[in-house]
Amino acid sequence: MAHKARHRGPVITMLWNTDLEVKTRVAIGIGARQKLSNILAQIGSGKRVLVLCQPSTAVHWLRDLLSVLPQEDYQVTTLEVPDGEACKSTDWLIRIWEHLQERKFDRRDTIVALGGGSVTDLAGFAASTYLRGLNLVLVPTSLLGMVDAAIGGKTGINLQSGKNLAGTFYFPKAVLADQELLSTLPENQFKSGIGEIIKYGMIEDTVAKTTDYELGPKRMLDVLDASLGNAFEHDDPGLSGIISSCIKMKLFVVAKDPQEANLRRILNLGHTIGHAIETLSDYKVSHGEAVGIGLFLDTKYSVKQKRIDKAALDKVEELLAKAGLSTSIPSGISKEKVVNVMGSDKKREGQSIKLVLPQTKLGVVDYDVTVPLSDLSKTL
Numbered sequence: 001m002a003h004k005a006r007h008r009g010p011v012i013t014m015l016w017n018t019d020l021e022v023k024t025r026v027a028i029g030i031g032a033r034q035k036l037s038n039i040l041a042q043i044g045s046g047k048r049v050l051v052l053c054q055p056s057t058a059v060h061w062l063r064d065l066l067s068v069l070p071q072e073d074y075q076v077t078t079l080e081v082p083d084g085e086a087c088k089s090t091d092w093l094i095r096i097w098e099h100l101q102e103r104k105f106d107r108r109d110t111i112v113a114l115g116g117g118s119v120t121d122l123a124g125f126a127a128s129t130y131l132r133g134l135n136l137v138l139v140p141t142s143l144l145g146m147v148d149a150a151i152g153g154k155t156g157i158n159l160q161s162g163k164n165l166a167g168t169f170y171f172p173k174a175v176l177a178d179q180e181l182l183s184t185l186p187e188n189q190f191k192s193g194i195g196e197i198i199k200y201g202m203i204e205d206t207v208a209k210t211t212d213y214e215l216g217p218k219r220m221l222d223v224l225d226a227s228l229g230n231a232f233e234h235d236d237p238g239l240s241g242i243i244s245s246c247i248k249m250k251l252f253v254v255a256k257d258p259q260e261a262n263l264r265r266i267l268n269l270g271h272t273i274g275h276a277i278e279t280l281s282d283y284k285v286s287h288g289e290a291v292g293i294g295l296f297l298d299t300k301y302s303v304k305q306k307r308i309d310k311a312a313l314d315k316v317e318e319l320l321a322k323a324g325l326s327t328s329i330p331s332g333i334s335k336e337k338v339v340n341v342m343g344s345d346k347k348r349e350g351q352s353i354k355l356v357l358p359q360t361k362l363g364v365v366d367y368d369v370t371v372p373l374s375d376l377s378k379t380l
């Protein structure tokens, strides 16, 4: 399928330095994907380029992306991996290694991921491990991928015993977040990304206070409040700005704490409860939907602890409802099991767990709260 980029608004390009001295170029906006060829030149890519895609992006966007890579400059091969979590496997990792080896990729050559978070996670892991590191460029195609999975340098695959159990920290040389790619994204996946975006709104003030992130003229929660529910879709003119703020927040947090020693935990607001729900639903509840429920329950717990007013909980409920996201644990999942799964989370300390909780007003959080599991059980 051929697509023409509509040029509405500039493509914002940032050059990002993390504390690890890695430079990531980030381009955001409609048409950002068309910078791929320039970006490959800027990062000094070798001639060999492997584009990893998934069935949906192979149908909708692969030809379009390949059309921006001049054949005389690059030897491009493609690999289509299975949809969703199925691609984050040792089998697919080995297939990618073999593909690279058969085509004699060297360390200057590049893996480009064209897909949602599952493809960018797999591509990152493969790029970080083959020859101890190839160039990596991510072109996230889901909203969740743009605001979260493609940003921050975490890569991973699943093992039989659990999700993301094998992984590395490896920063892409560039991320091209092009809103137009969202035009083919199914509605439930778009909603899943919004769950994650609401989380960013709920940590924005603390991120601004603790990093160099600057608050814009309008706080993200106010923008979301005004936009969500009013047929807010992939082509909303405000979406690029929202994506850009989320990416900046994550980059600023990750730059300060790349390996999650302290501040990076702030990104886990809503995620501890969310992960438990996602796992117990056998991933039928999407990541962002589960995070939405987690955001509501974390805020509810904060109200109970008198950390924040009940009005804040009402606002979170209203935002989630406008986004079409749920606030309650799905009926087939028992609350006891949710607490049990949270008890096996890596953030557990004895009979307590570390949580990020809203504090004083929405936008502000305390990211180092120890909560007894028994207490949480009562709130749920």
Ligand SMILES: NC(=O)c1ccc[n+]([C@@H]2O[C@H](COP(=O)([O-])OP(=O)(O)OC[C@H]3O[C@@H](n4cnc5c(N)ncnc54)[C@H](O)[C@@H]3O)[C@@H](O)[C@H]2O)c1
Binding pocket: 054, 055, 056, 057, 060, 083, 084, 085, 088, 115, 116, 117, 118, 119, 121, 141, 142, 143, 144, 145, 148, 149, 150, 151, 152, 153, 154, 155, 156, 164, 181, 182, 183, 184, 185, 186, 189, 192, 287
């Ligand atoms: N590395 C990180 O920091 C990080 C953070 C959050 C999530 N993740 C990982 O990301 C994954 C979830 O991300 P996701 O929801 O993007 O997953 P995904 O890749 O499974 O994509 C979700 C669905 O949307 C479809 N899709 C994606 N882009 C499309 C498009 N433009 N048009 C049509 N269909 C499209 C896919 O085919 C898939 O069915 C999980 O594996 C999770 O572990 C990683």
